[in-house]
Amino acid sequence: MRVVIIGAGLVGTSIAANLAADNDVIVVEDDPDRADQLQFDLDILSILGDGTSLATLQEAEVDDADMFIACTGDDRTNLVACGTAKTLGDPFTIARVKSAEYLRTWQRKHGAFGADHLVCSDLLTAENIVRVTGLPAAIDLDPFADGLVHMAEFEITADSPVASQTVAEADRFKSLTFAGLFRDGSVLIPGGETRIEAGDRAVVIGSPASVRGFSNDLNPSTTPDKADDIVIAGGSEIGYHTARLLEERESKSRLIERDETRARELAEELSGTVVMHQDATDVDFLSREHVDEADIVIATMPSDERNLLVAVLAKRLGVDRVIAVVNNDEYVTLFEEIGIDVAVNPRGVTAEEITRFSFESVAENLSVLENDQAEVLELELDSDSSMVGYTIRELDSELSGQFVVGALTRGGTLITPRGDTTLEAGDHVIIFVETSFADEIIARA
Incomplete structure (x- = not known):
């Protein structure tokens, strides 16, 4: 897929880094130092220029692009850029805006401003905050599989009841999987005998009830109903x-x-x-x-x-x-x-939401954790998937990187995965994986 990104700030750089491995990515940036740095860091084509300029977008060959993402810090620049891109070709256009006024206008008529999709950063941020308030001990919470599965991240404090316990001792919930631990800047895929340490950040995946139950065990004083x-x-x-x-x-x-x-x-x-x-x-x-x-x-x-x-x-x-x-x-x-x-x-x-939307053709949902060290992917397996017919244990032995199948849903029902669970066509599989290995998982799906 050919993707043109307008703006090389945090949002644009993060999106480019996530898409660059499997796509032809071009970034347009009006700051020469930032443009040069991005080209050096990601080894992608960066074009110095104004993202609203017809000539600049022609230089970026927007007429041949599949996706166009305008994510500068200025709402009007992003909307004008999308409108200009639509005069050159028919890419799928995504605009980042802060103001909900533009979102409300766009919702009245999808395609307004030349944008096929609008991402409102202020509203997204509020939604993220409200999700976390629903589980006060968590530092991150994302729903998967239409809400049947929750992924939550918790910080383990020195006085936490699970500090110094093994994963097997801490996991007392049938529909819960310990997917990963972040420790000293690294990702750790835990086993049953892995000991949880104070300062760890633990990622669990399971039913909403089991995640809330674990949260209560972790810190009952901060997890009221x-x-x-x-x-x-x-x-x-x-x-x-x-x-x-x-x-x-x-x-x-x-x-x-x-x-x-x-x-x-x-x-x-x-x-x-x-x-x-x-x-x-x-x-x-x-x-x-x-x-x-x-x-x-x-x-x-x-x-x-x-x-x-x-x-x-x-x-x-x-x-x-x-x-x-x-x-x-x-x-x-x-x-x-x-x-x-x-x-x-x-x-x-905002960067995570746009990346999630950009990955929709291969992943139903996506969460990026700890400065892009790991990802949680939701994959829907069709009959052509090379995962179908394999047990989770067989996949683990075949694939080179470490991953954890945290949960899967089948026919609208949550199934807690085990090593001998066989994957079937139609399954929604939620997988925790190091970011460097995510492409191999997606390719296998």
Whole structure:
């Protein structure tokens, strides 16, 4: 497949890295240093120029492209680029936007702006946050197989009941698979005798009930049946969408916004949310409003520095669970190292969604974990698949890389995989695999 990508920021670079191995990828970038670096790092063609320019897109041979992805940091640039691409040929066009206004317009008429698919980063980020609030001990949660399967990632603390246990001892749930461990910057495929250590990040795959059960075992104090009191600091678009989605789930939330006009607008839009006109970094205010009693505090302000301050203040007040939006991807590790439970990077979330959509022809679903060290793939096996008829044990002996079949569904029913499970046509197979080995798994499917 020939793919033209406009923009070589974090989003564009991440998408290019994921697609480059099996596709002809061309990136258009107007920053010469970034264009040169991308060409050097990924060994792909980069073209220096304006992605909205007809001449530049002609140079990129968009008329011969199968897919066109506009993912710069400017909404209008991306929409104009898609419209221009459609004048040259008929690639499938994907535009990244931050504003939900453009998304609402596009939803009224798919194909508006020349975009065949629109990805709204603010809404995606809010959806990601809300998923995690549904399982407060998790740092990542993604549904697979139409919700029959959940993949969740948990950080193992020193006081966790499963720290120092073997995987066999920690796995007390019939419909759960320990898929992988991240330890000291590396991916570890665990066996039953693998000992779980403090500081590990454990990835489990299974039924929603079993994942929640494991979460309760892991840290019962932070996994209530429902988060009853959620505080959102910041009335940004991400904060607004987070509150709106929580209202749809009938969760109670309080939103703090320091701009009076914005606070008034939010109060009119969010009938089920308590909107407070105040500064979320005011310690006295936070104490008066008993923010320390909140189940979760979510920092969604546009400024990473203010989000960091709110997150630290919430932790000092005694809030168990703090989630922060981190716009600069270089700060994600900093937020995590100082004890913030979940750091959500909108550009990383957007890159994963576009990559997932781009892989739809070969994978039904995709999650990228730990800075692209590993992936969770959902593959639907047809009658021509070379996996059909093999047991999982036979596949493991034939394939060179390490992987774990975390779950599979057959006819809408969840099946917990074992070594002697034989794969059949029509199965949806959810596989945890190191990113470097993902292409071999996909090719086998």
